[in-house]
Amino acid sequence: MFGFFARAAVGAWAVSVLRPVKAVAQKVAQSPVARSAREAIQKAFVTAQTPTGYDVHAHHWAMAIDVERCIGCGLCAEACKGENHVLKEPFYFRTWIERYIIRKPDPRSFELRGETLVDSPNGGIGGFPPSPVRKENILRTFFVPKLCNQCEHSPCIQACPVGATFDSPDGAVLIDKEYCIGCGFCVQACPYGCRFLNPVTKTAEKCTLCYHRITHGLRPACVEVCPTGARIFGDLKDGNEKNPVRVFIENNKVQVLKPHLGTEPRVYYAGLDKEVR
Amino acid sequence: MPPELRESLLEALQHVQGYIYPNDVSLGWSVVIVVYPYITGLVAGAFILASLVRVFHVKALEPTYRLSLLTALAFLIVAPLPLLVHLGHPERCYEVMMTPHATSPMAIFGFVYAWYLMAVLLLELWFDYRRSFVEWAKASAGFKRLLYRVLTLGVEDVSPAAIQLDEKLGRFITVIGIPSAFLLHGYVGFIFGSVKANPWWGTVLMPIIFIFSAMVSGIALLMFLYLVISRLRRVPVDMGCLRAIGTFLLSALVLDAAVETLDWIHRLYEAEESLEVLVLLASGKLFFSFFLVQVLLGTIAPLAMLGATQVFKERISLRLQKSLYLVSSLLILIGVFAMRWNVVIGGQLFSKSLRGFTTYKIALVGQEGLLMAVVLMILPFLLLIGLVKFFDPWNTRETPPATT
Numbered sequence: 001m002f003g004f005f006a007r008a009a010v011g012a013w014a015v016s017v018l019r020p021v022k023a024v025a026q027k028v029a030q031s032p033v034a035r036s037a038r039e040a041i042q043k044a045f046v047t048a049q050t051p052t053g054y055d056v057h058a059h060h061w062a063m064a065i066d067v068e069r070c071i072g073c074g075l076c077a078e079a080c081k082g083e084n085h086v087l088k089e090p091f092y093f094r095t096w097i098e099r100y101i102i103r104k105p106d107p108r109s110f111e112l113r114g115e116t117l118v119d120s121p122n123g124g125i126g127g128f129p130p131s132p133v134r135k136e137n138i139l140r141t142f143f144v145p146k147l148c149n150q151c152e153h154s155p156c157i158q159a160c161p162v163g164a165t166f167d168s169p170d171g172a173v174l175i176d177k178e179y180c181i182g183c184g185f186c187v188q189a190c191p192y193g194c195r196f197l198n199p200v201t202k203t204a205e206k207c208t209l210c211y212h213r214i215t216h217g218l219r220p221a222c223v224e225v226c227p228t229g230a231r232i233f234g235d236l237k238d239g240n241e242k243n244p245v246r247v248f249i250e251n252n253k254v255q256v257l258k259p260h261l262g263t264e265p266r267v268y269y270a271g272l273d274k275e276v277r
Numbered sequence: 278m279p280p281e282l283r284e285s286l287l288e289a290l291q292h293v294q295g296y297i298y299p300n301d302v303s304l305g306w307s308v309v310i311v312v313y314p315y316i317t318g319l320v321a322g323a324f325i326l327a328s329l330v331r332v333f334h335v336k337a338l339e340p341t342y343r344l345s346l347l348t349a350l351a352f353l354i355v356a357p358l359p360l361l362v363h364l365g366h367p368e369r370c371y372e373v374m375m376t377p378h379a380t381s382p383m384a385i386f387g388f389v390y391a392w393y394l395m396a397v398l399l400l401e402l403w404f405d406y407r408r409s410f411v412e413w414a415k416a417s418a419g420f421k422r423l424l425y426r427v428l429t430l431g432v433e434d435v436s437p438a439a440i441q442l443d444e445k446l447g448r449f450i451t452v453i454g455i456p457s458a459f460l461l462h463g464y465v466g467f468i469f470g471s472v473k474a475n476p477w478w479g480t481v482l483m484p485i486i487f488i489f490s491a492m493v494s495g496i497a498l499l500m501f502l503y504l505v506i507s508r509l510r511r512v513p514v515d516m517g518c519l520r521a522i523g524t525f526l527l528s529a530l531v532l533d534a535a536v537e538t539l540d541w542i543h544r545l546y547e548a549e550e551s552l553e554v555l556v557l558l559a560s561g562k563l564f565f566s567f568f569l570v571q572v573l574l575g576t577i578a579p580l581a582m583l584g585a586t587q588v589f590k591e592r593i594s595l596r597l598q599k600s601l602y603l604v605s606s607l608l609i610l611i612g613v614f615a616m617r618w619n620v621v622i623g624g625q626l627f628s629k630s631l632r633g634f635t636t637y638k639i640a641l642v643g644q645e646g647l648l649m650a651v652v653l654m655i656l657p658f659l660l661l662i663g664l665v666k667f668f669d670p671w672n673t674r675e676t677p678p679a680t681t
Contacts, residue, residue: 087278089278089283089286089287090290090299091286091290091299091300091302091303092299092300093299093300096298096299098296117296118296118630118632119296120296120299122299123299146298155472155473155474157380158380158381159380159381159382159383159472160378160381161373161377161378161381161383161384161386162369162372162373162376162377162378162381162384163376163378163381179369179372180365180366180369181364181365181366181367181369181370181372181373182364182365182366183360183363183364183365183383184305184306184363184365185381185383185468187300187305188305188306188472188474188475188624188625189472189474190474190629191473191474191629192298192474192629193297193298193299193300193301193628193629193630194300195300196300196303196305197303197305197365199278199279199282200278201365202365202366203365203366261473261474277629277630277631277632
């Protein structure tokens with residue numbers, strides 16, 4: 001009996017001591033001093049190539065996708081390749097579009113939906129070929145644009161052995177290609193298939209939200225060319241109540257991709273189907 | 278981009294099954310990265326066998342003690358080369374040591390490696406060989422005399438007290454060395470096991486599986502080497518030693534098979550979202566390398582053979598026993614290589630869309646080609662020949678090893 005109370009007392013003491021210690025540690029880690037120390041370290045090693053006068057703390061970029069609006073024209077993926085000098089070969093994409101075709105179920109079965117077909121020929125550049133499933137057999141079909149999710153807890157940042165990929169304070173996950181050693185661990189670590197090793201530069205590459213454009217006050221190329229407004233982009237710190245991303249998030253139920261992995265993506269989707277991974 | 282890479286990827290694109298994320302066509306990690314955990318595992322396994330003599334006083338294994346350490350050293354020297362060869366920018370490799378990113382499992386490799394090489398293996402070898410160095414230096418001339426003298430690091434005291442101290446410190450280092458060997462290879466397992474994006478890799482059992490398979494492969498390598506080297510040296514094989522290795526090999530193999538089976542039971546029972554694609558992977562793309570090579574040839578066959586040597590040891594001839602040991606050690610070495618292949622290559626054959634597969638066509642030449650992998654696999658054996666010549670593991674007498 002005594003042993004039980006002794007253990008309970010020790011346990012309570014440990015909790016009472018450790019909890020404030022943890023709280024203090026968290027506070028210290030998030031304090032402005034610690035943050036600026038981290039940034040100083042980051043600055044010493046990595047370059048984001050931001051223009052002079054651009055304040056990384058004055059912005060917080062965000063992207064949202066309205067799945068219902070995407071028509072699969074592929075202009076976004078094409079514009080991205082042009083804007084970012086992405087290799088033209090059909091296995092390197094910073095952004096691409098997936099087409100989902102869900103068949104009607106077999107009328108003799110009790111299924112609600114039939115088989116799901118997914119494709120993305122050349123990332124959707126040039127549009128999609130006619131559906132392989134006849135119209136009367138299709139239950140639902142839609143397009144899903146994909147890009148780097150700029151995760152809050154990026155597995156790619158966690159995995160990089162040198163810290164060449166990093167989280168910029170303005171909400172973009174960036175890669176310093178002068179620093180990247182080309183080990184490919186980040187490519188393996190990304191659950192969304194958004195990264196690739198560029199065989200020419202031999203470094204990792206992915207969507208940066210067109211960082212060279214947004215830091216100059218422009219919108220990302222894909223957003224700029226989208227004819228239907230399926231890609232919504234904005235700065236959450238611009239003070240404008242009619243900020244497009246803010247308005248979109250207020251008016252829609254949004255989801256993120258693969259939420260069970262705890263990566264906290266910062267690209268939000270409205271109108272996602274359960275088949276989308 | 279390089280035209281041959283372009284061609285091979287265009288071909289792979291033709292053979293894609295189902296839907297894969299477009300960036301998943303090419304495999305980031307090739308056969309060279311298969312060699313990396315294979316070699317590291319051999320190091321850890323060989324060291325564990327040596328430590329059985331030093332720490333657990335398994336006297337029967339003494340004939341392979343020094344050979345185990347030299348094997349571990351030869352393979353450890355080569356271990357980082359596959360990584361280096363594979364890097365897009367090998368000239369920036371020092372960054373991993375100079376500016377390591379604390380949250381990356383890969384960043385720690387340099388430190389684990391350095392610790393294992395400097396603090397464990399070289400020190401243990403030195404304490405074990407110091408007396409021999411002193412005696413060999415006295416008995417030889419010219420370059421070899423200089424070499425052995427330099428290797429004594431100026432400590433030439435061979436009084437019983439000094440030798441006893443060597444023995445004590447060597448044993449202390451082995452005691453540190455065992456967890457270090459587990460750390461070295463368990464850590465390699467963690468590199469794969471920590472990738473939550475990949476359901477084939479991301480399991481908590483991965484480091485454990487890597488540790489056990491490392492022990493299996495390292496012990497099998499020593500058994501193979503001991504048999505082959507005895508034949509080359511024209512000396513009789515110490516059957517007591519061989520049987521002892523066989524017993525440890527069988528135990529390690531049973532443990533390894535049990536843990537890997539547990540992993541599969543877990544996957545099948547939990548039946549997560551990814552199960553469907555993983556079952557398709559194992560029964561389709563990996564059928565040959567998984568079911569036939571890793572499970573049947575690399576596990577079940579050697580289990581039966583090693584088991585037979587235990588059960589029928591009175592009834593089968595020594596010659597047959599030796600053959601069984603030789604064949605099972607070879608099969609295990611092939612099986613563990615297949616296991617590394619299934620992990621590294623298999624884990625990239627399915628897309629993270631969990632809806633389709635790409636193909637891997639191994640290149641013959643080039644930075645990550647088959648030839649490079651073969652060279653990386655031969656290199657440690659060449660190193661071992663050199664090490665055995667200069668530091669004869671069986672010569673503890675005063676005559677220096679004959680290297681001519």
